[in-house]
Amino acid sequence: MVVSEALRYLGAANDAGTLRPQVEQMMGSIPETPRWTYRVFDLTFQNDTPSLSGFILPGNTAKKMLSGCEKAVLLACTMGLSFDARLRALQARNMAAALILNACGSALVEQGCDEAEHEIAVRFPNLYLTDRFSPGYGDLPLSAQKDLCALLDTPRRLGITLTDSMLMNPSKSVTAIIGLSCAPQMACIRGCGYCSMKETCALRKGGKHCGL
Amino acid sequence: MAFDLKKDIIILDGAMGTVLQQRGLPAGGVGELLNLTDPDLLRSVYREYIDAGSQIIFANTFGANGRKMASTGYSVEEIITAAIRVAKEAAEDTETKVALDVGPLGELLEPMGTLPFEEAYSLFREMMLAGAKAGADLIVIETMTDLYEAKAALLAAKENTDLPVLVTMSFEERGRTFTGCTAASMAHTLEGLGADAIGLNCSLGPDLLLPILKEICANTSLPVIAKPNAGLPDPVDGHYDMAPESFAAALLPCLDAGVTIVGGCCGTSPDYIRALKQAIEDRAPVQRTYVPSAFICSAVTPCPISGVRVIGERVNPTGKKRFQQALLEQDLDYILDVAVAQEDAGADILDVNVGHPGVNEVEMLPKVVKKIQSAVSLPLQLDSTNADALEAALRIYNGKAAVNSVNGEEEVLHRILPIVKKYGAAVVGLTLDKSGIPQTAEGRVEIARKILNTALSYGIPREDVWIDCLTLTVSAQQEQAKETLKALRIIREELGLQTVLGVSNISFGLPARSLVTQNFLIQAMAAGLTIPILNPNQKEIMDAVAAFRVLSGEDEQCRSYIARFADSTNPAAVPASSALTLEDAIMRGLRSDAAKLAKLSLAERDELSLVENTLIPALDRVGMDYESGKVFLPQLLSAAQAAQSVFEVIRTAIAEKGGTPVKKGALAIATVEGDIHDIGKNIVKTVLENYGYEVYDLGKDVAPEVICTVSREKKLRLVGLSALMTTTLPAMEETVRQLKALPHPPNVMVGGAVVTADYADRIGADHYAKDAREAVEIARKVFG
Numbered sequence: 001m002v003v004s005e006a007l008r009y010l011g012a013a014n015d016a017g018t019l020r021p022q023v024e025q026m027m028g029s030i031p032e033t034p035r036w037t038y039r040v041f042d043l044t045f046q047n048d049t050p051s052l053s054g055f056i057l058p059g060n061t062a063k064k065m066l067s068g069c070e071k072a073v074l075l076a077c078t079m080g081l082s083f084d085a086r087l088r089a090l091q092a093r094n095m096a097a098a099l100i101l102n103a104c105g106s107a108l109v110e111q112g113c114d115e116a117e118h119e120i121a122v123r124f125p126n127l128y129l130t131d132r133f134s135p136g137y138g139d140l141p142l143s144a145q146k147d148l149c150a151l152l153d154t155p156r157r158l159g160i161t162l163t164d165s166m167l168m169n170p171s172k173s174v175t176a177i178i179g180l181s182c183a184p185q186m187a188c189i190r191g192c193g194y195c196s197m198k199e200t201c202a203l204r205k206g207g208k209h210c211g212l
Numbered sequence: 213m214a215f216d217l218k219k220d221i222i223i224l225d226g227a228m229g230t231v232l233q234q235r236g237l238p239a240g241g242v243g244e245l246l247n248l249t250d251p252d253l254l255r256s257v258y259r260e261y262i263d264a265g266s267q268i269i270f271a272n273t274f275g276a277n278g279r280k281m282a283s284t285g286y287s288v289e290e291i292i293t294a295a296i297r298v299a300k301e302a303a304e305d306t307e308t309k310v311a312l313d314v315g316p317l318g319e320l321l322e323p324m325g326t327l328p329f330e331e332a333y334s335l336f337r338e339m340m341l342a343g344a345k346a347g348a349d350l351i352v353i354e355t356m357t358d359l360y361e362a363k364a365a366l367l368a369a370k371e372n373t374d375l376p377v378l379v380t381m382s383f384e385e386r387g388r389t390f391t392g393c394t395a396a397s398m399a400h401t402l403e404g405l406g407a408d409a410i411g412l413n414c415s416l417g418p419d420l421l422l423p424i425l426k427e428i429c430a431n432t433s434l435p436v437i438a439k440p441n442a443g444l445p446d447p448v449d450g451h452y453d454m455a456p457e458s459f460a461a462a463l464l465p466c467l468d469a470g471v472t473i474v475g476g477c478c479g480t481s482p483d484y485i486r487a488l489k490q491a492i493e494d495r496a497p498v499q500r501t502y503v504p505s506a507f508i509c510s511a512v513t514p515c516p517i518s519g520v521r522v523i524g525e526r527v528n529p530t531g532k533k534r535f536q537q538a539l540l541e542q543d544l545d546y547i548l549d550v551a552v553a554q555e556d557a558g559a560d561i562l563d564v565n566v567g568h569p570g571v572n573e574v575e576m577l578p579k580v581v582k583k584i585q586s587a588v589s590l591p592l593q594l595d596s597t598n599a600d601a602l603e604a605a606l607r608i609y610n611g612k613a614a615v616n617s618v619n620g621e622e623e624v625l626h627r628i629l630p631i632v633k634k635y636g637a638a639v640v641g642l643t644l645d646k647s648g649i650p651q652t653a654e655g656r657v658e659i660a661r662k663i664l665n666t667a668l669s670y671g672i673p674r675e676d677v678w679i680d681c682l683t684l685t686v687s688a689q690q691e692q693a694k695e696t697l698k699a700l701r702i703i704r705e706e707l708g709l710q711t712v713l714g715v716s717n718i719s720f721g722l723p724a725r726s727l728v729t730q731n732f733l734i735q736a737m738a739a740g741l742t743i744p745i746l747n748p749n750q751k752e753i754m755d756a757v758a759a760f761r762v763l764s765g766e767d768e769q770c771r772s773y774i775a776r777f778a779d780s781t782n783p784a785a786v787p788a789s790s791a792l793t794l795e796d797a798i799m800r801g802l803r804s805d806a807a808k809l810a811k812l813s814l815a816e817r818d819e820l821s822l823v824e825n826t827l828i829p830a831l832d833r834v835g836m837d838y839e840s841g842k843v844f845l846p847q848l849l850s851a852a853q854a855a856q857s858v859f860e861v862i863r864t865a866i867a868e869k870g871g872t873p874v875k876k877g878a879l880a881i882a883t884v885e886g887d888i889h890d891i892g893k894n895i896v897k898t899v900l901e902n903y904g905y906e907v908y909d910l911g912k913d914v915a916p917e918v919i920c921t922v923s924r925e926k927k928l929r930l931v932g933l934s935a936l937m938t939t940t941l942p943a944m945e946e947t948v949r950q951l952k953a954l955p956h957p958p959n960v961m962v963g964g965a966v967v968t969a970d971y972a973d974r975i976g977a978d979h980y981a982k983d984a985r986e987a988v989e990i991a992r993k994v995f996g
Contacts, residue, residue, distance in 0.1 A: 156382065156415070163319060
């Protein structure tokens with residue numbers, strides 16, 4: 001599964017040929033595993049705008065995603081700085097292999113998010129999880145990243161820091177918001193129509209989509 | 213002070229942040245503003261800690277650096293002055309001391325991030341000056357995860373104040389920090405730089421920190437600090453899982469291990485400090501026995517000299533035309549390749565020498581050190597006679613370096629040794645002086661003694677003095693080989709020092725050189741040579757080291773030796789058949805085969821025809837397969853890399869002939885300001901270089917002004933810009949605007965995940981490159 005995901009990032013979703021064994025081998029050689037941290041917050045609404053512990057989530061995406069939820073989880077997941085160091089070292093040795101490693105890292109950090117989500121679901125057997133979404137999706141501004149990282153204390157807990165332009169270091173890091181609700185949730189984030197990347201997405205440019 | 217940092221058990225405070233949160237402060241706020249807005253709240257927390265038994269309290273200045281305070285409207289000095297004043301008021305009439313608390317800057321330093329070391333130093337310097345001026349009794353640098361950042365802070369404290377400095381870092385359970393720093397690397401580096409006490413804080417509870425604390429105790433003579441969390445937090449409610457009594461009980465084994473300075477971090481409160489004080493009330497500090505031993509390191513790779521350690525000698529221009537050319541052209545990538553090859557060949561340490569006429573060593577040595585440390589994990593030996601160059605490089609080196617070299621001349625010793633001491637490096641002493649190299653072993657040992665004694669007088673510990681008793685060419689001075697070996701034996705046995713020796717020189721002028729070199733190396737190791745300098749790319753030389761490690765018992769159960777030769781029976785390791793053509797080798801991405809075939813091919817035709825008739829057509833065919841979806845980007849890049857190895861053969865051939873390299877045109881590429889993801893840009897660079905273009909790689913997060921300056925100075929006709937995030941597109945637009953406003957504007961091509969042809973058009977770029985392949989087509993159009 002995670003191999004197929006990496007192949008997708010390499011633009012070789014179907015019929016990868018000799019690339020598949022290369023990705024499989026690379027995947028097996030990566031000692032780092034994704035690590036994550038999360039916090040569960042009570043959700044309040046002020047004029048329909050969701051807020052957790054004073055962290056206000058502006059825009060329609062957050063409103064829609066979290067409507068009807070009692071709680072929300074903030075999640076951060078990363079492959080860590082050691083993975084970035086590995087990627088830097090490999091770029092100085094073998095760019096082609098580094099490209100494969102890069103795709104593996106992206107696939108692994110997403111897998112970490114899936115595992116974290118599963119862990120949360122197990123801890124709250126009576127609540128339903130919404131799809132996870134992140135700053136930058138829809139109209140949730142990327143600047144929300146700052147409060148999210150501060151609330152999770154990501155520099156201390158995972159080593160994730162933000163640059164002034166709101167990019168995360170280490171490079172293979174993901175932050176996300178998941179709503180918890182008593183009622184089952186409609187899947188509503190799936191599809192390019194909801195994605196803020198739709199105008200510029202590399203996959204869309206090539207006539208493909210990421211499947212989310 | 214009311215206590216002796218070196219001898220006494222000392223109790224620090226507990227958490228400030230989590231205590232404030234319990235008292236209603238929202239998580240994630242700027243706590244440093246409380247120094248101005250609610251000093252009473254802070255004073256009450258300090259008072260509680262003092263009453264509970266804290267002998268040192270940390271003022272509320274953890275994040276009070278210029279970067280984090282920029283948006284608050286207050287200056288660093290205002291906040292720190294207020295913070296120290298409040299803490300001192302709370303400690304008035306008590307024996308408790310107040311520390312300026314310095315945490316991480318919140319942005320990663322180069323090469324992991326984009327913050328330059330020098331800028332980090334300035335930010336810390338501002339804090340240190342303000343803290344000292346406000347009357348702090350000492351400085352605490354804490355929660356560091358990057359040794360490089362800890363070094364910047366420690367240097368700033370030492371150079372701008374006279375206060376004692378405590379440094380603690382945060383480790384993960386696996387025994388490394390987030391950035392991969394090891395406990396041994398941390399201990400040796402920070403002790404060398406003059407910290408007064410070192411240790412751990414945050415991240416884990418005392419139980420899980422214990423093994424890492426033991427590792428630190430084994431690697432330092434300094435007092436060791438433990439300031440752990442109250443266990444681990446519950447993700448649901450954020451509560452830490454250790455109660456005050458169990459926290460205090462779990463810290464006792466740390467004191468047994470030799471820790472003398474204790475406190476609490478996240479999740480602890482005055483109750484924890486009270487419990488701690490009660491638990492340790494009657495205890496005397498445990499006397500540690502620390503045995504100093506030779507050691508250098510990078511942040512991630514400790515290198516204890518506990519057996520034979522190989523120094524790779526190849527990063528050195530002497531006698532290497534291609535290397536000299538790279539230095540003069542500032543081709544740092546070539547130099548990095550030389551370093552990388554030695555790490556992969558099994559070197560333990562790399563010597564770095566950039567001395568060559570026309571090269572400014574003071575600028576070049578630190579530049580090359582930074583470049584090598586970005587992709588090579590080995591510790592480095594900085595090789596220069598220029599004190600300024602050595603100081604500039606030692607300053608920005610991440611870890612504990614070695615310096616090559618001093619000799620018995622008074623003037624040299626007094627010029628270089630103070631720098632070695634200041635930065636806590638090891639130093640190589642050559643056994644020669646103004647009268648030359650003594651012809652007898654005894655004469656050389658005499659100089660070694662002098663070097664040792666002078667180093668000791670500067671406070672450089674004995675284990676950091678390495679002696680090189682010099683190899684002379686055996687074909688010229690045959691009797692000297694014996695003297696070198698004899699001197700080696702005496703220095704090892706009588707002075708007990710580590711020994712360094714460049715062995716390759718022995719065989720100069722003889723046939724079958726490697727046989728003589730190998731034989732000399734073996735005899736030298738048997739005589740006590742611990743740190744040979746050699747060419748690790750020569751297999752038979754490294755084989756000798758591997759065999760020696762087996763016989764000396766260092767290679768336990770011969771594991772490394774067996775692993776080294778495991779591949780040699782593997783048929784896949786045998787070079788491809790003679791039927792392989794150069795085109796095939798390039799298209800299939802076989803780097804070493806392509807290089808070998810290119811060398812053969814150059815015997816029959818010139819460089820240009822090789823490039824035009826073989827290299828480029830082969831790359832084009834792979835390019836077409838890529839476009840039609842038959843192969844994917846990794847395979848395209850593999851072919852480009854094989855082409856790169858062919859180019860390297862060509863460049864070396866031309867450099868040897870003293871000619872100028874074939875270059876089809878020069879361009880600059882950069883990832884725009886604010887954007888830190890550069891793998892796409894690096895791919896484009898690899899491919900363009902292998903079509904013969906000269907590429908100035910300006911890096912990531914590059915300001916428009918820098919790109920314009922390079923374009924103007926190099927008179928470039930083409931500049932490539934990359935952006936990955938929508939947030940950095942405005943920076944791309946601005947860069948294009950500034951480039952187009954130049955008197956002779958270059959062609960601009962843009963690309964990257966979020967860039968489209970429409971967008972390129974809109975911001976006035978000349979070309980949009982969908983991928984690396986299109987970038988080549990654009991370069992062809994521009995350069996013809």
